[in-house]
Amino acid sequence: MLISGGCGFVGRHVTKHVLKNHLTDSIWLVDDLFTGRDPATWLPTCFTPTTLSSTCTAFEHGGRIVYFVKNDVRKFFAEYLNSPFIRNLPRFGDVIHLASIVGGRALIDGDPLLVATDLSIDAEMFHWARVVKPDRILYPSSSAAYPIDLQGTDGSVPLKESYIQFNQSLGLPDMTYGWSKLTGEYLAHIAAKSYGLHVTCIRPFSGYGEDQEPVYPVPAIAERAARKENPIIVWGTGLQARDFVHIDDCVDFLFRALETIGDGSGVNIGSGVLTNFLEVARTFADIGGYSPEIRPLVDKPVGVQNRYADMTVLRTRFKWSPSTSLRDGFSKVYDAACQRIAGDENWCRISRL
Ligand SMILES: NC(=O)c1ccc[n+]([C@@H]2O[C@H](COP(=O)([O-])OP(=O)(O)OC[C@H]3O[C@@H](n4cnc5c(N)ncnc54)[C@H](O)[C@@H]3O)[C@@H](O)[C@H]2O)c1
Structure with a gap:
């Protein structure tokens, strides 16, 4: 299994899930550590590293190997295709393509051309896949691919998978991030239709978790509450709302989707519940056991007003809904x-009492 961007937030959870549940697969992580973390810091400590080359390290435990290639995945794909030894290179069954420039809202709005790098990362992946034909490809799109005019202050609606269809007119996605995801989905659609590849697109809403970087709002607000800040700052009016889904649920459903969808079409990963940022701050303060003032910071970038998933397909076709409640998930993030x-979780548990 190849996991591009495997050292990022989603990639680390996918890797641990595979180690636990897919007992035979060897894993190749390709990540330039632009934002990712070195596997030595997060793989289970029983995995012993051996340096194989200047860019490749093998982590081994009980016959199980995780290879880490520290490289731009675009270079990795190019070197793979140009290698005179291509026939001897590992053949990847599943490709989980998570390499991406994401960042929080500040990056999406503040450096849109950097985020547009994703267009080239995705184009190189599909070009490579068209030649080497892996068994299955997971392409992580995003809820940002949905038309922003369905997410405004007036008349926002739960976002249905059917709002993105390439045989009819499309709405405007969210900045270059949304454009790149919409384009990636189009490439996925073509890869399946014209090249016979098995491709799955997922559209996660606001994934969050304990080890997410604090450039994202959930860990950032959790840290403010953990420091017992008063007031707690939230960006914007705080009335903008998102559909939060815990990373364990995202990863659980990602593999279900990979099993079931192969035609390049996209499926939501969300909860269907809108929670605004004032509520996020209140929940963390409540978990922390205090009642601060919550102060909006209106000059900060906030994105669309309301973004949440329509759950019909998840519930009816997949009989799926997230199993982690917002309160439980946020409590873990707070801890x-x-x-x-x-440096001591107990400090906080005590300070909550
Ligand atoms: N986390 C979410 O809630 C969420 C929601 C919707 C979509 N997604 C999508 O899931 C994917 C993973 O997201 P994430 O939250 O793990 O982001 P992340 O930033 O934590 O991980 C991305 C990884 O890609 C690596 N990377 C970037 N450019 C690279 C390159 N050229 N070559 C090799 N590696 C490179 C980074 O170092 C990082 O480790 C992204 O495509 C993102 O758009 C995530």
Whole structure:
């Protein structure tokens, strides 16, 4: 299995899921560590590293090997295709393509051309896949691919998978991030239709988790609450709302989708519940056991007003809904924030009482 961007937030969870549940697969992580973390810091400590080359390290435990290639995945794909030894290179069954420039809202709005790098990363992946024909490809699109005019203050609606269809007119996605995801989905659609590849697109809403970088709002607000800040700052009016889904649920459903969808079409991963940022801050303060003032910071970038998933396809076709409640998920994020701040999770548990 190849996991591009495997050292990022989603990639780390996917890797651990594969190690636990897919017992035979060897794993190749290709990541330039632009934002990702070195596997030595997050793989289970029983995995012993051996340096194979200047860019490749093998982590081994009990016959199980995780290879880490520290490289731009576009270079990796090009070197693979140009290698005189291409026939001897590993053949990847599943490709989970997570390499991407994401960042939080500040990057999406503040450096849209950097985010547009994703167009070239995705184009190189599909070009490579068209030649080497892996068994299955997971392409992570995003809820940002949906038309933004369905997510405004007036008349926002739950976003249905059918709102993106390439045989009819499309709405305007969210900045270059949304454009690149919409384009990636189009490439996925073509890869399946014209090249016979098995491709699955997922459209996660706001994924969050304990080890997410604090450039994202959930860990950032958790840290403010863990520090017992008063007031707690939230960006914008705080009335803008998102559909939060815990990373464990995202990864659980990602593999279900990969099993079931192969025609390049996209499926939501969300909860169907809108939670605004004032509520996010209140929930973390409540978990922390105090009642701060919550102060909006209106000059910060906030994105669309309301973005949430329509759950019909998830519930009817997949009989799926997330199993982690917002309260439970946020409590875990809060504990992790405390651990980062105090170096001791118990400090926070005590301070909650
Ligand atoms: N986290 C979410 O809630 C969410 C929601 C919707 C979609 N997604 C999508 O899931 C994918 C993974 O997201 P994430 O949250 O893990 O992001 P992330 O930033 O944590 O991970 C991306 C990884 O890609 C690596 N990377 C970037 N450019 C690279 C390159 N040229 N070559 C090799 N590696 C490169 C980074 O170092 C990082 O490790 C992205 O495509 C993202 O758009 C995530």
